[in-house]
Amino acid sequence: MMPRVIWRWVYWSSRLRCYWPYTVCKNARWGARPMLKVDVSLQRAGFQLQVKHAFSGTGVTAVFGPSGSGKSTLLRVIAGLETQVSGSVQWHTTDWLQGRKQLRAEHRKVAMVFQQPHLFSKKSVMENILYGMPKRGEGVFIHPDEVIKVLGISPLLQRYPSALSGGQQQRVALARALLSQPRLLLLDEPMTGLDYAAKQQILADLKKVQQRFQLPMIFVSHQLDEVVQLADDVVVINQGQVESAGPLQQQVPQLAGHSDGPLSVLELEPVEQVPQQGLQCWRIDGQSLWLPQALEETSAKQRLLVWARDVSLALQPLTASSLSNQLAANVVAVEAARHAAEVIVTLSLGDQQLRALITRASCQRLALAPGVKVMAAFKAAAVH
Numbered sequence: 001m002m003p004r005v006i007w008r009w010v011y012w013s014s015r016l017r018c019y020w021p022y023t024v025c026k027n028a029r030w031g032a033r034p035m036l037k038v039d040v041s042l043q044r045a046g047f048q049l050q051v052k053h054a055f056s057g058t059g060v061t062a063v064f065g066p067s068g069s070g071k072s073t074l075l076r077v078i079a080g081l082e083t084q085v086s087g088s089v090q091w092h093t094t095d096w097l098q099g100r101k102q103l104r105a106e107h108r109k110v111a112m113v114f115q116q117p118h119l120f121s122k123k124s125v126m127e128n129i130l131y132g133m134p135k136r137g138e139g140v141f142i143h144p145d146e147v148i149k150v151l152g153i154s155p156l157l158q159r160y161p162s163a164l165s166g167g168q169q170q171r172v173a174l175a176r177a178l179l180s181q182p183r184l185l186l187l188d189e190p191m192t193g194l195d196y197a198a199k200q201q202i203l204a205d206l207k208k209v210q211q212r213f214q215l216p217m218i219f220v221s222h223q224l225d226e227v228v229q230l231a232d233d234v235v236v237i238n239q240g241q242v243e244s245a246g247p248l249q250q251q252v253p254q255l256a257g258h259s260d261g262p263l264s265v266l267e268l269e270p271v272e273q274v275p276q277q278g279l280q281c282w283r284i285d286g287q288s289l290w291l292p293q294a295l296e297e298t299s300a301k302q303r304l305l306v307w308a309r310d311v312s313l314a315l316q317p318l319t320a321s322s323l324s325n326q327l328a329a330n331v332v333a334v335e336a337a338r339h340a341a342e343v344i345v346t347l348s349l350g351d352q353q354l355r356a357l358i359t360r361a362s363c364q365r366l367a368l369a370p371g372v373k374v375m376a377a378f379k380a381a382a383v384h
């Protein structure tokens with residue numbers, strides 16, 4: 001009989017996720033709280049990359065910025081694919097770059113997924129995904145069966161790349177990257193050129209991969225919806241330098257500065273309620289939102305990108321309106337917008353913020369000021 005004290009220890013330590021086999025396995029795989037420290041410089045004709053940043057070694061980091069700002073170059077530096085770089089890149093306690101001395105790309109255990117899937121045309125999907133996998137069991141933490149299941153690619157395994165759509169090819173490239181057993185996954189705009197449905201599928205796959213394998217990811221994008229859906233942290237790059245960096249919610253104003261104007265990112269709680277007429281119910285600040293059903297049903301929290309220009313405000317609930325989603329909120333601040341005739345009204349929804357871009361004239365007519373209660377309405381946008 002195991003003494004009661006040991007049972008208690010096993011029970012509580014596993015509840016607190018500090019049960020030793022868990023801790024040992026996790027640390028053996030990723031190291032305790034790994035971090036990627038980058039301090040590099042790279043000179044090209046008409047362009048200089050000068051980046052100093054400590055990337056989180058967990059979760060998903062988005063590298064966001066305008067075209068030509070150096071996002072892909074930075075990813076290639078991390079992967080070890082740029083020879084003309086100097087400085088330092090350190091993964092946890094291992095130097096990948098020191099001065100001009102580089103650890104070769106294949107020794108970094110980093111996998112990269114590019115805009116183009118680069119599959120072997122003469123190999124089947126199965127052969128493609130097993131291509132970079134270590135031969136024996138050593139160091140194999142991600143099993144092919146699991147990847148096939150998570151990405152739902154079993155019907156494709158016997159096909160050849162020429163018989164796959166662009167989205168399917170990219171999912172195969174992702175499977176191959178995962179089976180190379182990387183400690184870090186780099187994604188360089190993997191959804192470029194895909195249609196809406198294929199893009200949503202890849203986004204859903206990446207979320208599942210992150211949840212299932214807990215693999216740290218850095219992905220490059222200049223698409224705001226991708227960043228909002230995937231990223232825990234955001235690094236904004238401009239003209240080869242880090243302009244700002246931090247958790248997604250903190251970076252919302254910087255993201256707005258490089259996109260189509262002010263916006264909000266709302267965190268929605270799922271509600272156990274049967275979808276009605278293709279709409280699914282979500283909860284925010286104790287209020288309901290009905291939004292078009294996501295591609296895949298989920299019981300997890302979701303993020304919703306709301307453009308401030310799509311939010312309208314009223315002092316009373318709107319009736320006889322096509323706008324079905326209305327939320328009661330409080331005005332927190334009224335600030336000048338880019339155009340002199342407009343203002344940005346920041347509202348609080350519990351501990352979250354929603355921004356509305358309205359005309360200065362409307363703001364005065366409604367006498368909006370901090371503390372005023374309003375109804376905020378916006379068109380239902382799909383949750384992904």
Ligand SMILES: Nc1ncnc2c1ncn2[C@@H]1O[C@H](COP(=O)(O)OP(=O)(O)OP(=O)(O)O)[C@@H](O)[C@H]1O
Nearest residue numbers: 044046047065066067068069070071072073074222
């Ligand atoms: N192989 C190369 N040789 C010379 N210059 C290059 C090369 N690749 C990129 N550049 C230049 O380096 C700069 C940064 O390019 P990079 O591809 O990293 O930007 P980016 O932010 O990823 O852009 P995009 O979002 O358009 O892909 C640009 O000025 C680009 O023209």
